[in-house]
Amino acid sequence: MQLFSDLTDEEIAVRASRERFLFSAIMTRYQERLGRYIRRLGVFDKEEVEDILQDVFVKVYKNLQGFDPTLSFSSWIYRIAHNETMSYFRKKILRPQGHYVADAEKVFLTLGSNFNLEKELDLKIKADVLAKVLPKLPKKYREVLVLRYYEEKSYQEISDILRLPSGSVATLIHRAKKLLKKFLKHLEE
Amino acid sequence: MTLEKKENFSEKVLAELEKVKQTPAWKFKIKNLLFWILWVIFVVFGGSLAVAAIAFHTRFSGWNFYPVTHGSVGIFLLDTLPYVWLLIFIAFLFIGYENFKNTKHGYRYSFAGIVSFSLLCCLISGFVLYSIGVGKFLDEDFGKHLPFHHPAFEQQLKAWQNPGRGLLTGNVVSINFEIKTFVLQDAAENFWQVDGSNLVEEDWQEVLLAEAGELRLLGLNLSEVENNFIACLIMPWGEEMRGHGLNRSFPICGESNCDLPPFPDQKEIFDPSSCEGLPGYDVILRMKTLK
Numbered sequence: 001m002q003l004f005s006d007l008t009d010e011e012i013a014v015r016a017s018r019e020r021f022l023f024s025a026i027m028t029r030y031q032e033r034l035g036r037y038i039r040r041l042g043v044f045d046k047e048e049v050e051d052i053l054q055d056v057f058v059k060v061y062k063n064l065q066g067f068d069p070t071l072s073f074s075s076w077i078y079r080i081a082h083n084e085t086m087s088y089f090r091k092k093i094l095r096p097q098g099h100y101v102a103d104a105e106k107v108f109l110t111l112g113s114n115f116n117l118e119k120e121l122d123l124k125i126k127a128d129v130l131a132k133v134l135p136k137l138p139k140k141y142r143e144v145l146v147l148r149y150y151e152e153k154s155y156q157e158i159s160d161i162l163r164l165p166s167g168s169v170a171t172l173i174h175r176a177k178k179l180l181k182k183f184l185k186h187l188e189e
Numbered sequence: 190m191t192l193e194k195k196e197n198f199s200e201k202v203l204a205e206l207e208k209v210k211q212t213p214a215w216k217f218k219i220k221n222l223l224f225w226i227l228w229v230i231f232v233v234f235g236g237s238l239a240v241a242a243i244a245f246h247t248r249f250s251g252w253n254f255y256p257v258t259h260g261s262v263g264i265f266l267l268d269t270l271p272y273v274w275l276l277i278f279i280a281f282l283f284i285g286y287e288n289f290k291n292t293k294h295g296y297r298y299s300f301a302g303i304v305s306f307s308l309l310c311c312l313i314s315g316f317v318l319y320s321i322g323v324g325k326f327l328d329e330d331f332g333k334h335l336p337f338h339h340p341a342f343e344q345q346l347k348a349w350q351n352p353g354r355g356l357l358t359g360n361v362v363s364i365n366f367e368i369k370t371f372v373l374q375d376a377a378e379n380f381w382q383v384d385g386s387n388l389v390e391e392d393w394q395e396v397l398l399a400e401a402g403e404l405r406l407l408g409l410n411l412s413e414v415e416n417n418f419i420a421c422l423i424m425p426w427g428e429e430m431r432g433h434g435l436n437r438s439f440p441i442c443g444e445s446n447c448d449l450p451p452f453p454d455q456k457e458i459f460d461p462s463s464c465e466g467l468p469g470y471d472v473i474l475r476m477k478t479l480k
Contacts, residue, residue, distance in 0.1 A: 017211060020206060023203070024199055027199050027202060027203075036267050053198075054201065054202050057202045058202070058464055060204055061211065062211055063217075065217065066214065066216075066217035067215040081419055159297060160298075163296035163300060164298055165299045166297070
């Protein structure tokens with residue numbers, strides 16, 4: 001695999017559509033990240049995460065020739081992971097029941113510094129508070145917050161993943177933060 | 190995930206991939222092309238046809254005469270808007286929007302952006318089609334087969350075939366210059382004895398003689414039984430309307446089949462000797478003078 005470490009995802013993707021063995025390089029690069037992302041979207045069962053992840057890679061491989069090199073490969077594979085997870089929720093008639101909290105502290109700091117939560121609300125909120133509040137947000141807001149603050153995606157990348165105009169992404173993030181602030185204030189009271 | 194577990198997972202997926210057949214690139218290209226083609230069909234083609242029909246219908250729905258035919262702009266619009274074409278247009282725009290959104294990069298554009306762009310395309314191509322006569326064909330010839338749609342000319346004729354409101358339309362059959370009267374056959378094939386003594390000389394010379402044929406009259410229905418009418422103003426239908434409907438048979442607008450609200454009883458407010466007090470008379474007279 002070291003032979004391919006210098007290649008970009010996009011280059012590997014283009015070649016992997018002809019040489020299947022290269023696909024393992026894609027899996028190595030994305031297995032952890034996508035697994036985390038699926039958990040952050042609200043799938044907790046490890047086996048189910050693995051099943052979804054497997055479906056994601058199968059779908060990616062199947063549609064590899066449809067990959068548009070003008071997009072980033074990362075956005076494309078995240079989009080597939082997002083769609084597969086949503087389809088899992090639909091099939092199970094489930095709603096995400098919680099949130100992955102392993103790195104919520106880091107996310108909280110990013111979010112907090114972003115709109116001065118502590119200053120404005122004078123709250124000593126811990127990361128697990130954020131993890132409790134996030135699942136209460138409507139799906140559209142939760143999705144953008146996860147991508148922006150957990151996955152650290154740019155607005156353009158989020159736009160490509162969720163297939164939304166960048167302007168709508170900015171609006172959703174703004175509203176999501178406002179709502180989050182309201183929830184946190186409510187918790188304080 | 191431990192390294193061992195990761196490797197197991199990779200092997201499992203790679204084994205699964207053995208059974209998977211990749212979708213060829215041309216299928217993705219065709220899919221994208223299909224969405225563009227559908228957008229072109231619904232917006233550039235369908236939408237512009239609807240715009241051409243709407244433009245034609247709007248232009249010939251009788252704007253100039255709304256003070257006498259309908260009394261107010263609101264009633265006029267309610268009565269004459271081309272609802273069917275508007276609905277078709279909105280449906281085409283919506284279907285076009287859905288297709289555009291599904292093209293490769295369509296999701297990057299906002300709803301307002303896509304709709305504005307589609308609207309612009311429809312308007313440009315729609316007015317080109319209108320200028321070559323497609324709008325007329327759609328509203329008149331095709332439109333008469335559309336359920337719930339009344340072509341513009343038909344609506345105008347209906348509005349003018351209303352002697353109770355002082356509106357009459359028809360063909361001039363004979364003229365008697367000595368006693369300033371003429372006989373008119375309306376669209377329901379009734380004959381009317383029309384008193385033209387209130388008409389100015391220009392009307393006699395320029396309209397009755399020069400245009401002799403399809404006319405619209407503003408005046409007073411003196412006797413419904415004897416079909417006597419006093420004409421205050423007469424106007425030709427104009428080039429666009431010529432031959433577009435007076436050969437059709439329309440019933441006179443009466444209590445049972447008239448959609449328009451009634452005017453006040455004209456015999457109480459109208460002076461037949463001078464035409465004063467006739468609703469809309471001043472407006473139409475001013476319009477005729479300006480011409």
